[in-house]
Amino acid sequence: MPPSRKQAVLLVDGYNVIGxxxxxxxxxxxxxxLQSGSQADLEAARAKLVxxxxxxxxxxxxxxxxxxxxxxxxxxxxxETITPNLSIHYTDFLETAxxxxxxxxxxxxxxxxxxxxxxxxxxxxxAQQLTAIGFGAEWISSLQLISNxxxxxxxxxxxxxxxxxxxxxxxxxxxxxxxxxxxxxxxxGLPLDDT
Numbered sequence: 351m352p353p354s355r356k357q358a359v360l361l362v363d364g365y366n367v368i369g370x371x372x373x374x375x376x377x378x379x380x381x382x383x384l385q386s387g388s389q390a391d392l393e394a395a396r397a398k399l400v401x402x403x404x405x406x407x408x409x410x411x412x413x414x415x416x417x418x419x420x421x422x423x424x425x426x427x428x429x430e431t432i433t434p435n436l437s438i439h440y441t442d443f444l445e446t447a448x449x450x451x452x453x454x455x456x457x458x459x460x461x462x463x464x465x466x467x468x469x470x471x472x473x474x475x476x477a478q479q480l481t482a483i484g485f486g487a488e489w490i491s492s493l494q495l496i497s498n499x500x501x502x503x504x505x506x507x508x509x510x511x512x513x514x515x516x517x518x519x520x521x522x523x524x525x526x527x528x529x530x531x532x533x534x535x536x537x538x539g540l541p542l543d544d545t
Contacts, residue, residue, distance in 0.1 A: 357411055359464060361454060361487075362403065362495065363447050363473035364418040364438075368395050370474055370492035400432060406499045407435035409506050413467075415439055415454070417447040448478055455485035 400416060407414040413435060420427070420440040427442035441450045451471060458469050471482035472495040482489045490498070522530060535542055 358413070358468040358470055359458070360407065360412040360414040361451055361469065361471045362414060362416045363451060363471075363475060363478065363492070364396065364399060364416045365447065366473045366475055366478075367492045367495060368399055371399070371496050373398070400436070400438065402499050402503075404433055404436050405506065406502050408433065409502050411435070412470075417441065417450050419447045420445075448475060451478055452481050455482055455487050459486060 403414050415437055417439045424443050428440050430438045441447055458464055469487040470490060471487050472490050474492040479489045532542055
């Protein structure tokens with residue numbers, strides 16, 4: 351049996367989403383509200399975003415690629431595969447996440463691996479929105495992605511919540527023993543015991 355194809359590729363502008371997601375942005379800037387937070391805060395915000403996207407990607411069956419700028423670090427680009435549904439891409443030195451996203455969108459339709467897949471770009475950067483749409487990709491804002499992740503988490507919790515087992519098809523069977531006894535007394539015309 352051939353491997354199943356993901357229904358969509360979700361390309362996430364990582365720092366753009368962190369900036370829009372209140373919990374992550376607060377974590378990133380908690381030590382110095384006027385500047386970016388410390389490196390540890392930034393790493394914590396990235397980890398929190400990745401954790402949320404792992405669950406979201408698995409639940410929605412998206413192949414998610416989170417893109418982070420490595421613009422100011424003198425390091426080569428690299429990719430870190432976290433799960434079968436999620437990978438993190440760090441850009442090359444002097445390359446922005448915007449540039450990476452543009453290149454990915456341009457090459458997407460020509461890649462046979464993705465020939466039948468949808469491409470969704472999550473960013474609130476207006477220029478990136480227009481670029482993604484221009485290449486035929488779908489676009490969602492960072493706030494919409496956050497909303498989708500929260501909604502998906504709620505649906506997942508609801509789906510995995512244990513169901514109460516009914517002991518029959520009648521409502522009577524789901525009542526507590528005291529209520530059952532009172533109903534039986536009423537049905538048989540016996541006086542109710544109100545103790």
